[in-house]
Amino acid sequence: MLVRALRLRRQGIRLPIEELRAEVPLAGHLLMRESAYQGRDGRGKQVCLLMPPSGSAVPIVELFSARLLRIESRGLLIGGHEEFWNRKQKTSHVQVLWAWPMPPEIKEEAPPSTVSSPEVRRLLEALDAMA
Template sequence: MLVRALCLRRQGVKLTPEELRAATPLVGTLILDKSTYKGRDGRGNQVCLLMPTGNSTVPHVELFSARLIRIEQRGILIGGEEDIWKRKKRTTYPQVLWAWPFSPDAEKIEPPKSASSVHLSEFLAQIAAIA
């Protein structure tokens, strides 16, 4: 499923509302599947991958011991554990991913023009002339 997603934690610590508003959503395909090792590696039976669109094979987000926390009209919450590697040392942090579906066709629809958009374009042209 093609989604936009936000990670709600950074190294196990909840992000503040200001940080969440400033964060850019990741775009990709959300996959919730069984782990290839079926939990024998101590990372749980399920894994959640947020794969980027295109030919990349490296996931944006990889959650081990993934579980579906909540399904709402606004999106879904998936919790799990995220591994961060520093050289040969692995550190595991709790992570929550909030994802909501979207259509790439919706991006192509231009928002309606308002009276202020004319003034804004004139203002931007004046700034460009100064620079």
């Protein structure tokens, strides 16, 4: 599902409303799937991925032990654990993701140049002659 999303926490601490309003939403495809290790790695059975719309294989956001907390008409609230790596040291923080559907971009197409009335062609020729 193509969504816009906001992280509601930073390093496990809830963000103030002023910071949330200033945040730029992330855009991507939201996926909820079972972990390849089925929870045997201690990360839980469900994984939530926010994948870039470009089709890259590296997720923008990856939540382990993901749970769907709330479904509303305005969007989804998904909770889980986000991991950060500093060399060989891993830290895991609670993270909540608010995601809402994003309508697909509508590409505006120029009208075909071959379809025009004779009056329009004469007008365009007259304008070209004036220039």
